[in-house]
Amino acid sequence: MDVNRALRTVVLTGKAHIGIEQAKKAAKSGKAKMFVVAKNIKKEELETLKKLTKVPIYNYEGNNIQLGAACGKPFAISTLTIIEPGESNIMSLVS
Numbered sequence: 001m002d003v004n005r006a007l008r009t010v011v012l013t014g015k016a017h018i019g020i021e022q023a024k025k026a027a028k029s030g031k032a033k034m035f036v037v038a039k040n041i042k043k044e045e046l047e048t049l050k051k052l053t054k055v056p057i058y059n060y061e062g063n064n065i066q067l068g069a070a071c072g073k074p075f076a077i078s079t080l081t082i083i084e085p086g087e088s089n090i091m092s093l094v095s
Helices: 003-013 020-029 043-052 064-070
Strands: 015-018 034-037 057-059 079-084
Touching (some): 020 079, 034 043, 043 057
Antiparallel strands (some): 015 079, 034 079
């Protein structure tokens, strides 16, 4: 599977939140279905996500700049929260 294509599809056809603060909110509310985290996410932030929920976490191979580019954004993204996958098959990464 082309992870970058799946990420772009989620952003375009599904519902996703960008950033660690949005991820924490989605985890607390139970809306998150999956988290995609950059390899250079701060360890404290990753541990916080793990404590807040049992939602699967996919470790993206690239850094936050590469994750932002994969999502079609011109800025760095440490965490992408999948709320609805849309037409993407991204959920198969963690099943």
